[in-house]
Amino acid sequence: MTVPAPAGLVLRPALRADLPRIVELIADDAVAATRTGSFGPAHVAGFEAIQASTQDELVVAELDGQVVGCMQLTFVPGISRNGASRLLVEAVRVAEPLRGQGLGRVLMEHAHARGRERGCSLAQLTSDKRRPDAHRFYRALGYAQSHEGFKLPL
């Protein structure tokens, strides 16, 4: 059974003022720390591009006035799978002291609800092979671990 998420948890669109904390959350992770860097102009430019996009949403989880989680949603139209639109989920993070309390599940259920609202019939994400706990989490949410994920610096 899932532990209920803490009372008072609010999910909302990220604001510019949340950005330093979001970068901190994204970097607070052994896998991501080396590549995300500390808050700077490149993150602001990324944030502004997300704000300008009609296909992207950056979501934060707030608890007692503190940002304790985040994720990015992208709605991708397509031809495959009978013209399905896809929900792409990236940069899912929960603050370390609050992990294992159901916040991640609340974030993902919100992601799926937003995907359905936007007409998506498939959610997809990738997770670094060095994150077995995350893999277990996604499988527990019903995800099929059916694909290999490839990345190439451009």
Next chain:
Amino acid sequence: MTVPAPAGLVLRPALRADLPRIVELIADDAVAATRTGSFGPAHVAGFEAIQASTQDELVVAELDGQVVGCMQLTFVPGISRNGASRLLVEAVRVAEPLRGQGLGRVLMEHAHARGRERGCSLAQLTSDKRRPDAHRFYRALGYAQSHEGFKLPL
């Protein structure tokens, strides 16, 4: 060494008239056949959504007036990896009789060039675990097979 792509190969944005052939290419595959279906209104709606998007491009490869390959590109802004934008590549297909002749590499090199033009510093894609030949192809292009890929019907 790569076999050079056939002379006369042209890469161009997909047109509405190409769509039945694109659906045929996407479905001509043991893995995708059961889920893509035969050409219909849902594919048209997906095509129109891609056309309306400023972040998506559907590309075809044409040889001697025939569409022999396709792929979809999505440009995704982000906060992770120091505010990197990502190139997402989906639905890469080469017509069966022309496989192994370098067309896939030409398609992917075009994808990477378009990604760079759009400011992306990372390309990413997933490939069904049942496609070991595709995995070898992406590794040969320099991709790191670093992630697990998860999918969930919504």
